[in-house]
Amino acid sequence: MPELAAIWLTLKLSLVTTLVLLMIGLPFAWWLSNKTGTLRTVLETLTSLPLVMPPTVIGFYLLVILSPDTFLGGLWLDLTGDTLTFSFAGLVVASIIYSLPFMIQPLLNAFESVDPKLKEAAADLGASATEIFRYLILPLSKRGIITGGILTFAHTVGEFGIVLMVGGNIPGETRVISIALYEKVEILNYAEAHILSVALLTFSFLVLFITYSLNKMPLMRLR
Amino acid sequence: MLSAQIKCSRASFSIAANVDLQPGTLYGLIGPSGSGKTTFLQVLGGLVTADGDIKFKEQIWQNNSFIAPSQSRSTSTVFQENRLFPHMTVKENLLFATERSSDNASSVDMETVLENLEIDRLLENKPQKLSGGQIKRVSIARSILSNPDVLLLDEPTAELEDRLKSKILKFIGELTRINNMITILVSHHLPDIARYCAETMVISKNTISPPRPTQSIFAHGLTGFSEQIDFQEGSVLSVTVVDHQIDRGLTSLEVAGEVIVAPITDNLKKGEQTNIFVLARDVILASNQPQNISIRNCLSGQLVEINEHPDDFSSIVMVDLGGQILAAQITNSSLQDMGLQTGQTIFALIKTVSIEV
Known part of the structure; x- marks a missing residue:
């Protein structure tokens, strides 16, 4: 089996990205779901930008922002002795930004579909905002959280442009499946390109199939 | 004592009240549909904002510069519609209330509540599995178990059979006395109010009257009221x-x-x-x-x-x-x-x- 390192790296990147995005996304989406007005619209627009922007544009900006000459890139270099660009850490940062809408939107939808009357009832019984989130919103949003997680994971597996811009093609560090595939095609190794493509296609189909099945399932069976 | 001088205006109606309510009393609240009974309860519970002052004992629940959130008011509401938490069993719904109950000396005993509301066999069920009447009974139990100083009951008996209704209202009346609660009962079924509420407030012309002895209200009738709801002297x-x-x-x-x-x-x-x-x-x-x-x-x-x-x-x-x-x-x-x-x-x-x- 070719490119085992690339496959392993891709899975690692996707998992780390999904976990970090869950940790950031849950509180952020909860906070955002309680907001109204212009600030909310602006923030929702910003988090959704990666949906419509060419990955190369985001990748280019990230390359500039994360480079060792900047404050952020310099700080990272001082702390870890490694650059953010062309490294695994840089890929994680890039993936988080690129997959942001795939986590935030499902979470927002899920949080907002919880009946506000239930929140009132909980508050009426003396539950604090944190308790309402922990015991009411989170369990009732389980489906949205799972959907967000799956979509983020799958989207990270499939990213290409942004990875190429920020990470390049360093085996074991930034060489993910899509990059490896691109290289196979460049050197006209279609046989191995086919293998990788079929693998990615199957994976994507399965992920979406599971997501849609989950969403059609009655909530109770998820528990 | 709970005293409320409030005014609440909405597009479709407005409601004003100037009432003083005493602990240990079960109050009835009657008025035509859409006259603001529910709104009044929600204003007391801190779920709807209104102008004016509300004070409970020495606590200010609201004045012109401050509104205490629902969490910090020792009220509990039995809502008209089903607001049980759908992902929790009946037992978990009840524990959610007891874990957050106000720590009064006069705390209520879980066993007694389960027995009087006849829900001890439903504990492991999810709300989806319950009938309308069972949902009401669990909701009433949950509110009682949160051990409130002010218990607000919005049509709690609407889906209950007569036998249970009498039993539950009697139990609520006793609890109100023993735990020195202020309880407000909204019901369309006037005999419920007549039989169990010592005092009754009547909504007419967008105003909630101060509470009067229930007996005198029912004996003397309410001028101008009978056209709006099916009020009958008794x-x-x-x-x-x-x-x-x-x-x-x-x-x-x-x-x-x-x-x-x-x-x-x-x-x-x-x-x-x-x-x-x-x-x-x-x-x-x-x-x-x-x-x-x-x-x-x-x-x-x-x-x-x-x-x-x-x-x-x-x-x-x-x-x-x-x-x-x-x-x-x-x-x-x-x-x-x-x-x-x-x-x-x-x-x-x-x-x-x-x-x-």
Whole structure:
């Protein structure tokens, strides 16, 4: 089996990205779901930008922002002795930004579909905002959280442009499946390109199939 | 004491109230549909904002610069619609309340609540599995178990069968006294209010009246109110259970030294005291003691007052039964034919089946 390192790296990147995005996304989406007005619209627009922007544009900006000459890139270099660009850490940062809408939107939808009357009832019984989130919103949003997680994971597996811009093609560090595939095609190794493509296609189909099945399932069976 | 001077205006209606409510009292709140009963409860609970002041004991719940959030008010509401948490079992719903209950000395016992609301067999069920009446009972239990100082009940008995309804309202009345709660009961079923609420507030013309003794409200009627809701005059009588005649399906009750019978009930024990509500139009008057009739209940009393009904050709006649007042509605023509006068002795007949116990 070719490119085992690339496959392993891709899975690692996707998992780390999904976990970090869950940790950031849950509180952020909860906070955002309680907001109204212009600030909310602006923030929702910003988090959704990666949906419509060419990955190369985001990748280019990230390359500039994360480079060792900047404050952020310099700080990272001082702390870890490694650059953010062309490294695994840089890929994680890039993936988080690129997959942001795939986590935030499902979470927002899920949080907002919880009946506000239930929140009132909980508050009426003396539950604090944190308790309402922990015991009411989170369990009732389980489906949205799972959907967000799956979509983020799958989207990270499939990213290409942004990875190429920020990470390049360093085996074991930034060489993910899509990059490896691109290289196979460049050197006209279609046989191995086919293998990788079929693998990615199957994976994507399965992920979406599971997501849609989950969403059609009655909530109770998820528990 | 809970005192509220509030005004709440919405596009479709407005409601104003200036009331002082005392601990240990079960209050009734009646008014036409859409007149703001629910809104008033939610303003007290901190779920809807209104202008004005609300104070509970020494705590300010709201004034013109501050509104205390629902969490910091020791209120608990039984909502009209199902607001049980769907992902939790009945037990988890109840524990959610007890874990956050206000730490009063007068805390309520879980066993007693489960027993009185007859939900001890439902504990492991999810709300989806419950019937409408069961959801109501669990909701009432959850609110009681949060041990509130102010219990707000928005149509809590709407989906309950009569037997359970009487039992639950009686239990709520006792809890209100024992735990020194302020309880407000909203119900469309006026006999519930009449029988269990010591005092009642009435909404008319966008205003909530200060609470008045329930007996006087039902005995004297409410001018201008009867057109808006199905309000009917009646009287609240305090009775003591004499015994149950199981074979005849009757419960004997003592009222003012005389005995009447009502349809049998298993909610009341021998010697127990309760209130019954008798609609004025279900009472028949006779000048002489009648013989050979099917009506079992004949009470003698003194005619103390005659009020002409404002809306039709009838009058409400008040009969004093050894201290308790029974209202009877008769047509003005009967009144003239019988030549009724205040001060005379009179016999009041009540059909057994019209008595709700």
